[in-house]
Amino acid sequence: MSIRFELVSKRFEDREALGDISFMVEPGEFVFVTGHSGAGKSTLLKLLALIERPTAGIIEVFGERLSKIPRRQLARYRRQLGLVFQDHRLLMDRSAFENVALPLRLDGYSEEAIARRVPTALAQVGLGGRERAFPAQLSTGEQQRLGIARAVVAAPKLLLADEPTGNLDPQLAVEIMELFVSLKSQGTTVVVASHDLPLIQKIRRRTIVLERGRQIDDFRPEDAHA
Amino acid sequence: MSIRFELVSKRFEDREALGDISFMVEPGEFVFVTGHSGAGKSTLLKLLALIERPTAGIIEVFGERLSKIPRRQLARYRRQLGLVFQDHRLLMDRSAFENVALPLRLDGYSEEAIARRVPTALAQVGLGGRERAFPAQLSTGEQQRLGIARAVVAAPKLLLADEPTGNLDPQLAVEIMELFVSLKSQGTTVVVASHDLPLIQKIRRRTIVLERGRQIDDFRPEDAHA
Amino acid sequence: MLESPSAARAWRRSHVSGALFGLTRLLRDPFGQLLTLGVVAVALLLPALGLLALERVNAAASAWRPSGDLTVFLAAGEPIERAVEVADSLNGRPEVIATEVRSPDDALAELRRLSDFAEALSALDANPMPALVIVRLSPLGAENIDALKQELASLPSVDWVQVDKRWLERLEALLDAAQRAVLLAAAILALAVLLVVGNTIRLEIAEKREEIVTLKLLGATDATVRRPFLYIGLWYGVVGALLSLLLVWLSLRWLQPALADLAASYGNDLALTGLGARGGLALVGYGAALGWLGALVASSRHLRLAEPK
Amino acid sequence: MLESPSAARAWRRSHVSGALFGLTRLLRDPFGQLLTLGVVAVALLLPALGLLALERVNAAASAWRPSGDLTVFLAAGEPIERAVEVADSLNGRPEVIATEVRSPDDALAELRRLSDFAEALSALDANPMPALVIVRLSPLGAENIDALKQELASLPSVDWVQVDKRWLERLEALLDAAQRAVLLAAAILALAVLLVVGNTIRLEIAEKREEIVTLKLLGATDATVRRPFLYIGLWYGVVGALLSLLLVWLSLRWLQPALADLAASYGNDLALTGLGARGGLALVGYGAALGWLGALVASSRHLRLAEPK
Numbered sequence A, B: 001m002s003i004r005f006e007l008v009s010k011r012f013e014d015r016e017a018l019g020d021i022s023f024m025v026e027p028g029e030f031v032f033v034t035g036h037s038g039a040g041k042s043t044l045l046k047l048l049a050l051i052e053r054p055t056a057g058i059i060e061v062f063g064e065r066l067s068k069i070p071r072r073q074l075a076r077y078r079r080q081l082g083l084v085f086q087d088h089r090l091l092m093d094r095s096a097f098e099n100v101a102l103p104l105r106l107d108g109y110s111e112e113a114i115a116r117r118v119p120t121a122l123a124q125v126g127l128g129g130r131e132r133a134f135p136a137q138l139s140t141g142e143q144q145r146l147g148i149a150r151a152v153v154a155a156p157k158l159l160l161a162d163e164p165t166g167n168l169d170p171q172l173a174v175e176i177m178e179l180f181v182s183l184k185s186q187g188t189t190v191v192v193a194s195h196d197l198p199l200i201q202k203i204r205r206r207t208i209v210l211e212r213g214r215q216i217d218d219f220r221p222e223d224a225h226a
Numbered sequence C, D: 001m002l003e004s005p006s007a008a009r010a011w012r013r014s015h016v017s018g019a020l021f022g023l024t025r026l027l028r029d030p031f032g033q034l035l036t037l038g039v040v041a042v043a044l045l046l047p048a049l050g051l052l053a054l055e056r057v058n059a060a061a062s063a064w065r066p067s068g069d070l071t072v073f074l075a076a077g078e079p080i081e082r083a084v085e086v087a088d089s090l091n092g093r094p095e096v097i098a099t100e101v102r103s104p105d106d107a108l109a110e111l112r113r114l115s116d117f118a119e120a121l122s123a124l125d126a127n128p129m130p131a132l133v134i135v136r137l138s139p140l141g142a143e144n145i146d147a148l149k150q151e152l153a154s155l156p157s158v159d160w161v162q163v164d165k166r167w168l169e170r171l172e173a174l175l176d177a178a179q180r181a182v183l184l185a186a187a188i189l190a191l192a193v194l195l196v197v198g199n200t201i202r203l204e205i206a207e208k209r210e211e212i213v214t215l216k217l218l219g220a221t222d223a224t225v226r227r228p229f230l231y232i233g234l235w236y237g238v239v240g241a242l243l244s245l246l247l248v249w250l251s252l253r254w255l256q257p258a259l260a261d262l263a264a265s266y267g268n269d270l271a272l273t274g275l276g277a278r279g280g281l282a283l284v285g286y287g288a289a290l291g292w293l294g295a296l297v298a299s300s301r302h303l304r305l306a307e308p309k
Ligand SMILES: Nc1ncnc2c1ncn2[C@@H]1O[C@H](COP(=O)(O)OP(=O)(O)OP(=O)(O)O)[C@@H](O)[C@H]1O
Pocket: A136, A137, A138, A139, A140, A141, A142, A167, B012, B013, B015, B016, B017, B035, B036, B037, B038, B039, B040, B041, B042, B043, B044, B195
């Protein structure tokens, strides 16, 4: 089991962002989380990344209870993840190359491995040849793709992508989703939060639907790819 | 004439972000600017907001040559504009109310006027009742709508919205566009940069299409609303 | 229209909110502001104390002058009565303010007090000192000091006349040097205030960089954006000055006993008085001006880095 | 697999890049770092100079002691030959290191030099001073100083024996107070270094807040995130110490002429020598430790504010 949610709730003071969410995700599975603005999609991903802690319920990732992970182990846990943030979170004073290289450096990859993997990841998101550009020199869509390259470069066990195509046109969005789907071959589990219904309809994968923090649907299109 | 571009180009070191752009916009007109990621949409809006200066060509807004506006007059010029930023640019240490009130305060509106107008603007973007929330307590889509409320609250002469619906689901996106269209009644000229082709097809307004910085189309759907 | 905008209202509002912002900023994290406030307070305290002390010493110095301007040494063996005669003859004259007669024993005692050979002197068999007349001159007398010296020295009972300006000159030179040192220290400390307030403003600007850019994009003028930072500097100066007033008061309380002892041994009132209302106000004004200036310099330098692109 | 990750490599790399980051950070904007570096340099300079000076004065003080431990005043009228006899009789004894004979004229001259009444003394008809023998004691003599005094005082030609410990005691008390003052100043200045380096680290953290959060979200450990800031503090300490070494050298060059004059007037070598290689190294180490500590304290305090949410 990659992910297990059991009656998970998250309250912010007076607002219930998530209520009684339960689901499971198999290793290598691809899941969309969708819903209107404010439905709780980002909150769900933040719980998985240990950016927020649930008010109630149990979350397990790769068999590990998240509530049991001590502060000192946070970094180790997070290095298993690939994160695409809704606001990109690039390091503005490092080049595109260095941004993508970062997870590899934190893992202690050799310089040769870095020099080989980073350009590949940049090319996969259509930023081949922009290695030396700084984030401020990229358009918002390009920044978003840079964030995606950084999230996939270290072959994470779990990829959490929050609205990864919000700044991309429909054609690019499909290309990025195809990249995510292809990660299955290396065993990566993928969770994508998105409000882009046309895209979701096109990709046809398992989709969890939230409304005001409640899980109102969890469907797998009949002809969904495995 | 609201806006006049004459052979405007913008180079960043080795990259041409915009090349030989020429068009005019009438007062009260609604214009989409579209194109792939990196096509130059944001750059075009930044030139209008005097965040960037063109490398060549002439830009006039309300009959005023932008290159002639001295530094001291920048603030005055910008107070005529309403800006929706692709990255929202909210003031994180002020409440939603104060964020929206800001343009009114800068213009020197009375407290009563502020107390009347701000809740209206928040309600228009579906954030009625969230006056006291801080930006960090809002979902990304809610933050984007807060930025939109701030841009429209002071009845700007020119609204420049960069990807204002990138974090909104299709239904909300249409609602926001309808709000923008309704600003025509107060004489506001609207320029919206968007890569959301389905939305553009739904709203059916004049659309300028960019590709790699070149203007490849400028069409008005046959049945376009005035 | 009732809700028309007003530039004057916007300006007033930006002052009020700027001042409030600066003050709350300061009060919210006083521990973090320790360094800045401490430097400001010390930078105001030291010159204030120095100037106070100088003022008192100056006043005391003109009150002391116990040994007068001229010392008339009578010939050895002349009786004390002869000294009294000399003194009397001088007392009526416009050049002279006062005279004082010392017996040979007094003179020896004084010599002993001033010398490291006290014990050795006590071993002397006879008192070698003659009787003295110490003469305090009026301004007129000070002008004609050389003529007076000649005249007194020619008296038959007088052995020798000494001009006693030396220690006063020394004291004055010392006070002068002390004054310069205090002013130099004040200047260096003022620079320290500018630097430390500047550094704090730099921190504030760094923390608010994005917000400043946003404000400018929304049409805030440079002056509006800058105002809160100038107020921060101003408040640092004001609060630092109030702190230094407290420190002045504490220092004076703490110094008082030691000074009282010293004063007692000179029979003089050396007690340091406080700054008084005017001095206190001047100190606060000085602090405010310094803080404001530091903020001005730093904000000119660092707000440029917070331009939209 | 050739490209396998390695924790050791990640750790080494984070040290190298942290150290480089800290250094470039410092060198990129030296003007902005003026306050911090200046405070560090001065905070190291003053105690260094103070300790150097104390050391020299201490050395000089034990070399001086020209007036010895005992002064034997011969009876008035005894000829100088009698003083020589007394001196000779003492010279063989284990309690005594050296003796020195002063004629009455020498003694008067010295009295004059030490007294403010120089001119008055010159008016004396006769020299009241007797001949002196100045005796320098060995440690054994110092132990039995009272017995020795009794013995000498009972000699028929001797009027009186004075124990000359006073000025040495004073000097020692003075040096002691000076040493305490230097150490107190060093402690206060060390605190100032902690505060000012801490403030700078706070600025750095504030400027990089978002970046720090991002790094943590990407799986950087707290130690990795903190490392560059500790290196910044370390570099401040090192560069500040190097600066203070330069200042020590400059101060010594500047003080040398004045000291040479002073030394000449005492016939003693008061020349301040530099810190030497070991002292310099110790200063740099002290600076580095202080800078690092300041960064440690500040980063504990402020990195907490840069947590993901
Ligand atoms: N400051 C800059 N320095 C260098 N290149 C820049 C800079 N800003 C933008 N560019 C480049 O100019 C091109 C146009 O950028 P722009 O932001 O206008 O694109 P866009 O149409 O808004 O794209 P998106 O939909 O991704 O936001 C891009 O290739 C971008 O990399």
